[in-house]
Amino acid sequence: MRQQSRSLSNSNRGGAMAAAIVLLLPLLFPSLFTPFSHALPSALSEWNTPKPMHSRLLKSALQRENSDEQQADLWMPLPRQQWKTCAQHSLTSTELSEKSQGYIQVFLDGGLNQQRMGICDAVAVAKILNATLIVPYLEVNPVWQDSSTFMDIFDVDHFLDTLKDDISIVRELPDEYFWSTREYYATAIRATRVKTAPVHASANWYLENVLPLLQSYGIAAIAPFSHRLDFDNMPADIQRLRCKVNFHALVFVPHIRALGDALVSRLRYPPGPSEAAGTNYIREFTNPKYKYKYKQEAGKFVVLHLRFDKDMAAHSACDFGGGKAEKMALAKYRQVIWQGRVLNSQFTDEELRSQGRCPLTPEEIGLLLAALGFDNTTRLYLASHKVYGGEARISTLRSLFPLMEDKKTLASSEERAQIKGKASLLAAVDYYVSMHSDIFISASPGNMHNAMVGHRTYHNMKTIRPNMALLGQLFLNKSLTWPEFQEAVIQGHISRQGQLRLRKSEQSIYTYPAPDCMCKV
Numbered sequence: 001m002r003q004q005s006r007s008l009s010n011s012n013r014g015g016a017m018a019a020a021i022v023l024l025l026p027l028l029f030p031s032l033f034t035p036f037s038h039a040l041p042s043a044l045s046e047w048n049t050p051k052p053m054h055s056r057l058l059k060s061a062l063q064r065e066n067s068d069e070q071q072a073d074l075w076m077p078l079p080r081q082q083w084k085t086c087a088q089h090s091l092t093s094t095e096l097s098e099k100s101q102g103y104i105q106v107f108l109d110g111g112l113n114q115q116r117m118g119i120c121d122a123v124a125v126a127k128i129l130n131a132t133l134i135v136p137y138l139e140v141n142p143v144w145q146d147s148s149t150f151m152d153i154f155d156v157d158h159f160l161d162t163l164k165d166d167i168s169i170v171r172e173l174p175d176e177y178f179w180s181t182r183e184y185y186a187t188a189i190r191a192t193r194v195k196t197a198p199v200h201a202s203a204n205w206y207l208e209n210v211l212p213l214l215q216s217y218g219i220a221a222i223a224p225f226s227h228r229l230d231f232d233n234m235p236a237d238i239q240r241l242r243c244k245v246n247f248h249a250l251v252f253v254p255h256i257r258a259l260g261d262a263l264v265s266r267l268r269y270p271p272g273p274s275e276a277a278g279t280n281y282i283r284e285f286t287n288p289k290y291k292y293k294y295k296q297e298a299g300k301f302v303v304l305h306l307r308f309d310k311d312m313a314a315h316s317a318c319d320f321g322g323g324k325a326e327k328m329a330l331a332k333y334r335q336v337i338w339q340g341r342v343l344n345s346q347f348t349d350e351e352l353r354s355q356g357r358c359p360l361t362p363e364e365i366g367l368l369l370a371a372l373g374f375d376n377t378t379r380l381y382l383a384s385h386k387v388y389g390g391e392a393r394i395s396t397l398r399s400l401f402p403l404m405e406d407k408k409t410l411a412s413s414e415e416r417a418q419i420k421g422k423a424s425l426l427a428a429v430d431y432y433v434s435m436h437s438d439i440f441i442s443a444s445p446g447n448m449h450n451a452m453v454g455h456r457t458y459h460n461m462k463t464i465r466p467n468m469a470l471l472g473q474l475f476l477n478k479s480l481t482w483p484e485f486q487e488a489v490i491q492g493h494i495s496r497q498g499q500l501r502l503r504k505s506e507q508s509i510y511t512y513p514a515p516d517c518m519c520k521v
């Protein structure tokens with residue numbers, strides 16, 4: 001089932017990254033790992049309602065009182081840095097090459113954030129080859145089943161307009177190449193398909209292997225294309241261009257931006273406490289008089305990206321406090337999906353935790369936020385897909401942060417009609433709200449986390465990166481008091497708030513945009 005659904009992709013990856021990749025596989029290719037979760041009857045109880053795992057800390061956290069001074073520090077924007085955005089300006093002053101070498105077509109799998117990087121790399125590859133890019137084709141993810149196209153998600157006019165001086169891009173296949181479709185490539189070996197692009201291929205690889213195809217056939221279709229362009233040894237103008245696409249050319253379609261703006265404004269200007277009860281909350285927001293009624297100062301909010309689904313829980317092989325039933329359910333899942341070949345299951349829970357290899361549960365991310373000083377008046381927007389353990393796990397987090405919102409609590413079902421059931425559009429709204437928050441934090445490493453770290457760094461916005469190893473060790477120590485825990489957490493996160501870090505070799509330009517895409521002030 002998984003093989004079929006991935007007819008155009010290929011996850012062969014080699015070299016030194018192997019170990020890291022194994023750990024990240026479910027994040028990079030979630031499509032590989034979730035085929036069965038929907039099939040399970042929801043009534044099947046596979047956990048004894050997960051109880052808080054750190055009840056002593058939790059009890060103290062619920063009674064926490066934080067100083068105003070601490071609050072002020074927490075919400076203070078990052079100081080100005082020595083770097084500013086500059087990817088909007090292309091490095092080359094040369095005219096766009098008149099003669100196109102042919103057409104480049106790419107088919108992108110993965111979730112929204114992985115596809116986003118693929119789009120940026122596709123523009124770069126077309127530029128390297130002086131080819132014309134066909135607006136990238138987004139594969140339907142077998143799990144999320146969202147058939148939204150590029151144009152359903154991104155503002156294609158803005159995309160073309162922003163890049164018009166850099167590269168030639170067309171919306172559709174020209175008539176003479178009408179045959180060059182996904183179906184055509186999925187059904188047989190074809191001369192115009194490039195199937196063997198290595199992970200992190202060089203610019204020369206494309207010149208040597210793809211240019212001849214363009215010269216012979218006028219078109220080349222590259223699939224798989226995820227992670228197929230090197231981050232190192234690239235011409236400076238190509239690096240700039242990749243960032244220009246990511247940070248300037250890719251904006252969401254107007255209806256996503258409008259819904260995102262509505263959510264952001266409701267987070268910043270909540271109705272008073274008397275109106276906030278039950279369904280009136282939404283009615284109040286959608287009341288046209290609303291905006292005249294509440295003219296208070298803009299409030300601040302945190303976006304918490306919480307990915308804690310069954311794949312991730314099972315693959316990590318950690319213990320999440322759901323008792324024997326949960327342990328067995330996760331072990332069974334590992335057996336079915338990976339035939340038990342999960343590296344982490346060789347280690348004990350204690351070993352995994354002390355190495356920071358266990359995703360944070362909603363309870364743990366709540367304790368982290370509380371220790372950092374966020375009090376119970378903090379507005380938290382939950383950017384989340386689905387939480388394994390459901391409301392039982394979320395409720396612990398909500399007890400610490402009663403003002404927790406998400407798309408459903410902030411917008412009416414009419415307002416959400418256009419994005420309903422569409423995973424990429426839902427993710428796009430979360431991306432938009434995340435980019436407009438005062439602070440962003442993610443409970444697990446992965447594509448969304450990396451995308452936000454990069455995009456927010458580019459605009460010098462605060463992003464807290466949980467110190468997983470430290471937290472793992474702290475949570476293991478059952479004799480730690482709340483003040484000790486809090487002190488250790490604060491110390492361990494001083495330099496993890498979004499301060500700019502320069503890209504090192506092999507790191508992604510989309511996660512570390514400086515120095516390639518930023519300029520010294």
Ligand SMILES: *[C@@H]1O[C@H](CO)[C@@H](O)[C@H](O)[C@H]1NC(C)=O
Binds near residue numbers: 064402
């Ligand atoms: C918030 O915390 C304070 C101090 O611990 C407490 O007095 C108050 O009742 C809490 N408010 C809510 C809504 O939980």
Ligand SMILES: *[C@@H]1O[C@H](CO)[C@@H](O)[C@H](O)[C@H]1NC(C)=O
Binds near residue numbers: 098128130
């Ligand atoms: C692309 O165009 C540039 C500028 O016109 C030229 O220097 C370069 O050799 C061209 N490359 C290819 C592969 O056509």
Ligand SMILES: *[C@@H]1O[C@H](CO)[C@@H](O)[C@H](O)[C@H]1NC(C)=O
Binds near residue numbers: 478479480481
């Ligand atoms: C747990 O924390 C306490 C208090 O900081 C410390 O004295 C103790 O050594 C820690 N135990 C372990 C096993 O790290």
